[in-house]
Amino acid sequence: MAKTIYDKIIDKGKEDAKVILADGLKKLEQLKLEKIEEAKNKQKDELKKQETLNQSKKQAALINARREAKKEEIKLKQALLKETVSDAVAKLDNLKQNELFDFVLKLVKEDNLSGKEVIYVNKKDYSKYLATFSSKKEGDLVELDKLNNALGKKYELKLSNKAMNLDGGFYIVSEKYDINHSYSALVDNFLAKLEADLNKILFSEVK
Structure with missing residues (x-):
């Protein structure tokens, strides 16, 4: 029996639906790959940030250690200089x-x-x-x-x-x-x- 116009329209709709579905699946797969890549890049960025942060913390700790060492050195110099100055002033009496x-x-x-x-x-x-x-x-x-x-x-x-x-x-x-x-x-x-x-x-x- 020959297909009616209605049947042809239905068949055409089914074919279009298959094409649309296939295209949608391709786009979905592409989107999934993009999301995976985006997640990987984000993870890399986070690791870099953490590495930079850790490096900054290490640098800050190093600077602080140097500063504390310098403070101790200066404190010692102050004590020695104060003693020297006091001795020099005492000599003014003579x-x-x-x-x-x-x-x-x-x-x-x-x-x-x-x-x-x-x-x-x-x-x-x-x-x-x-x-x-x-x-x-x-x-x-x-x-x-x-x-x-x-x-x-x-x-x-x-x-x-x-x-x-x-x-x-x-x-x-x-x-x-x-x-x-x-x-x-x-x-x-x-x-x-x-x-x-x-x-x-x-x-x-x-x-």
Whole structure:
């Protein structure tokens, strides 16, 4: 029996469906392969990230270890330098007159004083400072003429006979400010500068 138009349409639909199904299966297989490849690539990326992270952690641990070692080294240097500075300061007590004169002159020049200040020392050092920096006799406020002449015309510094509680060195007093040149202050100032320099070394050298 001859096929009707309806049968032909049905047959054509079946053929088209087979083609569509076959094409769909191909696309599905291709998609599956792409997903598998994508999963593999993702896994590789994750492994690389983990490897990079582990490497970063290792690098960070290495830097931290170096920094800790540098800290210990600096701590040791600080202790040794503090001891050295303390020993050097202790030797200031034994300076000869000309050495003491040069030492005080250098510090006072750096202070950029007005010239009207009064200098205080401890009881033990008063006679030494008076003889070193003045040709005058002892008094309440004695002109430090030797020191003033070395500093220049504007200077009229005086030495007070009122003893100040210092471990050594001297203390400058004016109406507007005081300057502490005691031995302990000299050590503290030096070590503060040293600590700043050491911190720069710590954070610049450790890489």
